[in-house]
Amino acid sequence: MNKLIPERPNKNTLLREWTGPQTKDLVLNPGGFGLGKIPEKFRPSATTHSVCGYCATGCSLEVHMKDSEGVNLSATKNYPVNIGMACPKGWEALRVLESDDRATEPLLRDSDGNLKPVSWDEAAKTFSQRFKDIKEKHGPEALAWLGTGQATVEDLAFLGALGKFGFGFRHGDGNTRQCMATAVVAYKQAFGFDAPPYTYQDFEESDVLVFIGANPCIAHPIMWQRVMRNKNNPEIIVVDPRKTETAMAATQHYPLEPKSDLVLFYGLARLLIENGAIDEEFIRNSVDGFEEFKEFVQQYELGYVSDVSGISIDNLKRFAKTIAQGKRVSFWWTMGVNQSYEGVRLAQSIINIALMTGNMGRPGTGANSITGQCNAMGSRIFSNTSSLIGGHDFLNDEHREKVSRELGIDIEKIPNENSWAYDQIVQGIEDGKIKGLWLVATNSAHSWIGQKQFREVVKKLDFFVVQDMYHSTESAQLADLVLPVAGWGEREGTYINSERRIGRTRKVRKAPGQALSDFNIFRILAQYWGCGDIFAKWDSPENVFKILAQLTKGRPCDISGITSYEMLEKNGGIQWPYPEKNPNTQTQRRLFEDGKFYHPNGKAKMLFERPKPLPEPTTSNYPFVLLTGRGTSSQWHTQTRTSKSEVLRKLYPKNVYVEISPNDAKKLGVDKGELLRIMSRRGEVQAAAYITPTVKPGQVFMPMHYEETNKLTNPTFDAYSRQPSYKHCAVSIQRIET
Numbered sequence: 001m002n003k004l005i006p007e008r009p010n011k012n013t014l015l016r017e018w019t020g021p022q023t024k025d026l027v028l029n030p031g032g033f034g035l036g037k038i039p040e041k042f043r044p045s046a047t048t049h050s051v052c053g054y055c056a057t058g059c060s061l062e063v064h065m066k067d068s069e070g071v072n073l074s075a076t077k078n079y080p081v082n083i084g085m086a087c088p089k090g091w092e093a094l095r096v097l098e099s100d101d102r103a104t105e106p107l108l109r110d111s112d113g114n115l116k117p118v119s120w121d122e123a124a125k126t127f128s129q130r131f132k133d134i135k136e137k138h139g140p141e142a143l144a145w146l147g148t149g150q151a152t153v154e155d156l157a158f159l160g161a162l163g164k165f166g167f168g169f170r171h172g173d174g175n176t177r178q179c180m181a182t183a184v185v186a187y188k189q190a191f192g193f194d195a196p197p198y199t200y201q202d203f204e205e206s207d208v209l210v211f212i213g214a215n216p217c218i219a220h221p222i223m224w225q226r227v228m229r230n231k232n233n234p235e236i237i238v239v240d241p242r243k244t245e246t247a248m249a250a251t252q253h254y255p256l257e258p259k260s261d262l263v264l265f266y267g268l269a270r271l272l273i274e275n276g277a278i279d280e281e282f283i284r285n286s287v288d289g290f291e292e293f294k295e296f297v298q299q300y301e302l303g304y305v306s307d308v309s310g311i312s313i314d315n316l317k318r319f320a321k322t323i324a325q326g327k328r329v330s331f332w333w334t335m336g337v338n339q340s341y342e343g344v345r346l347a348q349s350i351i352n353i354a355l356m357t358g359n360m361g362r363p364g365t366g367a368n369s370i371t372g373q374c375n376a377m378g379s380r381i382f383s384n385t386s387s388l389i390g391g392h393d394f395l396n397d398e399h400r401e402k403v404s405r406e407l408g409i410d411i412e413k414i415p416n417e418n419s420w421a422y423d424q425i426v427q428g429i430e431d432g433k434i435k436g437l438w439l440v441a442t443n444s445a446h447s448w449i450g451q452k453q454f455r456e457v458v459k460k461l462d463f464f465v466v467q468d469m470y471h472s473t474e475s476a477q478l479a480d481l482v483l484p485v486a487g488w489g490e491r492e493g494t495y496i497n498s499e500r501r502i503g504r505t506r507k508v509r510k511a512p513g514q515a516l517s518d519f520n521i522f523r524i525l526a527q528y529w530g531c532g533d534i535f536a537k538w539d540s541p542e543n544v545f546k547i548l549a550q551l552t553k554g555r556p557c558d559i560s561g562i563t564s565y566e567m568l569e570k571n572g573g574i575q576w577p578y579p580e581k582n583p584n585t586q587t588q589r590r591l592f593e594d595g596k597f598y599h600p601n602g603k604a605k606m607l608f609e610r611p612k613p614l615p616e617p618t619t620s621n622y623p624f625v626l627l628t629g630r631g632t633s634s635q636w637h638t639q640t641r642t643s644k645s646e647v648l649r650k651l652y653p654k655n656v657y658v659e660i661s662p663n664d665a666k667k668l669g670v671d672k673g674e675l676l677r678i679m680s681r682r683g684e685v686q687a688a689a690y691i692t693p694t695v696k697p698g699q700v701f702m703p704m705h706y707e708e709t710n711k712l713t714n715p716t717f718d719a720y721s722r723q724p725s726y727k728h729c730a731v732s733i734q735r736i737e738t
Ligand SMILES: Nc1nc2c(c(=O)[nH]1)N[C@H]1C(S)=C(S)[C@@H](COP(=O)(O)OP(=O)(O)OC[C@H]3O[C@@H](n4cnc5c(=O)[nH]c(N)nc54)[C@H](O)[C@@H]3O)O[C@H]1N2
Pocket: 055, 056, 179, 212, 213, 214, 215, 216, 218, 219, 220, 239, 240, 241, 242, 244, 257, 258, 259, 260, 261, 334, 335, 336, 337, 371, 372, 373, 627, 628, 629, 630, 631, 632, 633, 634, 635, 636, 637, 727
């Protein structure tokens, strides 16, 4: 093991925040019991494994069982993803299940407007009656669901199949729209299929790693640990307006002007072409559109690129030279790229550079989008929202026929058009076109970019159902019906992680009260609706997995060779593809090793477009750029889960804060910790000043984990992916007079 990874947390290393005790300390938990001092209550009698249910790294956790109940956790040593490591959220995953605000029985809003407990029978009857009434009166266009990337593959597939084929909801989308839509569209257009090409081994094999709009030290700490194991003494380049934890650990940091990335990457492409740093053979055999791209980037001369991006000409040259000299260059991007009003073209500008320099399909290379949630990849393939279940296309009649045949579903029930995206669904409610909404495992009333609009429009709905682990979420509080759900650790299924690895997650706890797994809720609702017979074979998560595996046959994501959960467990998870015939059985696999892509001619396409003006530039009234994102590795999204752990709560500030540069703080006369008023054209909030040189003058940063942040953000979207542009809007800052 690399010496950078301490055996035990060490306060002198940057890694201390997320490196838990190693497996030899097995049952020592971060709550603080020493070996030999484990209270009887926590002393385990057996151990099992389960993939973590937070981020897309997909670490395996060892769950220590006592009397058939998981009592403690440690990180699995021999799993190819995390190799004995886990971050604080993983270590505390069991604790967040024990909380007073767990939803333990269905709740229905009564005539006085209060949520009152009802039986599952009444809940299921009400669910189908109310939604059926809407369908009869206003048609299927009036019904929509919003799903997630945090449920299992089997649950997402069930929700999507039930929603569209069973209940006949016209519209369905998920929180993956907020997160991965840009990467999905960028890959589909460039490669011919939504296919992140890498394997985590690439973190260790590159000699140059470029992170764009990604802060893995905080958001994907165990991926970062894999970078720390790289033995090539790599150059690590970070492109981020802020000096993030990742930027501090890098060898080169380019703090570009927010949203100037597209100009920067076109400029870099021009420099690389000028310097002859291209792989002509790879381009000839595997790429379409290079000549047009070469011509297009001619206009991005150095002086202009430097002016727009704020990066000096010398640094631009250094950046290009590092890529040119690298033998194995990998490009990694996350939300700083995806969450942009021109995210798709930006992701493709990164893909273009990887393609033209031949950094594709070889160890340590690739244009690699890092996924967010534990099963965002499962959602992309199986949720039946933006693509037809199993990696198919709603607009392709052959695909519809295949799905109809394989699943035994009447082809008339399979839509031949795409449904509305998240923002269009919200707008549809506002316009009175959507009357019924079903929210599953997402907390839009906090996380959505148009938070204010969302909170207002749900009041217009005839019926609003929220299916969640907790009754206290901002969204559940607004619902007409709350369905109580078993969370991670209380149900069975699989997730697909960022490197396309399918891993098993297990039930190690009983859900509290009458909470049921999403899977069982879907089975009940199907029966009450009267479409249970379509799903007769969908009687257990593993059986659904087998059906889905067969359904992928012949698609790039073919996993028909995976025949059981046991097989997944024996192999330390399995990456897609894994076809029935002649599968490649290696533990670490990357795509495009043969230089062949998924377009009919086998080539990748270069796509590009002139950058667009900022949707909301700063003005004298709103002179600051507000950046948003992840705050600490101990906070997860809207905090419904992580705020329930005492240990995690100690690791982050309780109240919302705004990061502001020392220069601006001085100019405004702001003291450390002082409460500030932050205003955008959408709203006004208060937040404590956190004065730090990690943000540049003129910029401020607020973490997304506090509900205040999305009162300010600006609902603008990428034209191709409809992903929200969370990372940029104009705000003003004022001291609050005392
Ligand atoms: N602890 C923790 N981990 C998480 C999550 C969590 O909530 N908590 N959520 C998970 C999910 S769903 C996701 S999607 C990922 C997100 O993971 P990341 O995308 O790595 O995290 P963010 O902080 O949202 O954004 C990354 C960076 O983008 C930068 N950025 C902002 N604007 C620009 C720009 O114009 N250009 C560039 N180049 N960069 C910019 C921000 O300064 C920020 O540092 O994290 C996952 N992991």
